[in-house]
Amino acid sequence: HHDAEGGFRIDGVTGPDEYTALVDNNVFTNLMAARNLLAAADVATRYPERAAELGVDDHEIAAWRRAAGSMVVPFDNELGVTAQSEGFTRYRRWDFGATRDDDYPLLLHYPYYLLYSSQVVKQADLVFALYLCGDCFSLAQKRRDFEYYEPITVRDSTLSASIQAIVAAEVGHLRLAYEYFRETALVDLWDLANNVADGLHLAALSGALLVVFAGFGGMRDHGRMLTFAPRLPEPLTRLVFRLVYRGRRIRVEVGAGVAVYELLEGDPIDICHHGETLTLEPGVPQRRAWPEPPHVVP
Secondary structure: OOOOOOEOOOOOEEOOOOOOOOOOOOOHHHHHHHHHHHHHHHHHHHHHHHHHHOOHHHHHEEEEEEEOOEEOOOOOOOOEEEEOOOOOHEEEOOOHHHOHHOOOOHHHHOOHHHHHHHOOOOOOHHHHHHHOOHHHOHHHHHHHHHHHHHHOOOOOOOHHHHHHHHHHHHHHHHHHHHHHHHHOOOOOOOOOOOOHHHHHOOOHHHHHHHHHHHHHHEOOEEEEEEEEOOOOOOOOOOOOEEEEOOOOOEEEEEEEOOEEEEEEEEEOEEEEOEEEEEEEOEEOOOOEEEOOOOOOOO
C-alpha cells in the first residue's frame, strides 16, 4: 500500500534471510516486486487487447508503474548503508565472539525469537539484491553494503556462498570471492555441510556456475544489453564459458588481464565490456584488457 509520504510499502514479509522474519519493506522483496510490476506494465502495454480481456486498463497499468516508482527502500543515513529491511540496522548485534563453532547452524541451538531480533543473517539477502537488482545501487554503495553485511552473514544455508562470491568479485574482494567459489563448488565433494549422505546440494552446485558467469565473468543483464566486467582472482589463470543469448551463441575467455569475446553463431550483437560497447560478428573475436580491481581493505 502507499503510505502517507507516498512511498509504496510491502509489510509483514520474510525475505531470503530466514533469520529475519515478518519484517516491513525487505529490500530484496520490494525491488523484485518493482521489477515485476514494471514488466507487467510493459507487457500489458504491448498487448492491449489481451490486457483488456483480463480486465487490465490504463488506470491499473499506471498504478503499477506508480507503485514501482515509489517503492520504499530503507536506508540508514547514519551508517551510510542500505537496511536489509526497515529497522534492521537497529537490531541488537549478535555476539559472534561468544558463539562456538559447534553452535552452527544457529537455528538448531538458539530460539527463533533471538535470531529474529538480532543482526545475524542466515543467507544472502540484501547482498542478493545487490546482485539481481544491481542497477539500483552505485558501485560505491554496493561496496559499503557488502562490507557491512558480510561479517554478519553466517551461511547456515549452502545457498549463500555463491551469491556472496558474485558480489565480492564485483566490489573488489577477489580473494574472498574465490574462497566462496571453492565453498559452493566443493560443498558435496568435501561434505562441507556434513549431510551429503542425505543428497546433493544441487542449488549450491548450480551456484558455482553463477560465480563463473556473473562473478569472475562479471555478466549482468540489467538493461537491454548484455554486459561483462571480468576479473580473475590470483589462483585462477584462465576461465572459459559459453552462453546462448537471444539466439546467439557467445564464447567468453578471460585470461591474464585480457578478455576475448567471440560470436559463434547468430546475427551480430552489441555487448558491453567494462563500460565499452563492442559489436560481435561471426569470425571476428573482440579482445579487450580488463582493469585491475579497485583496492579494498581485506
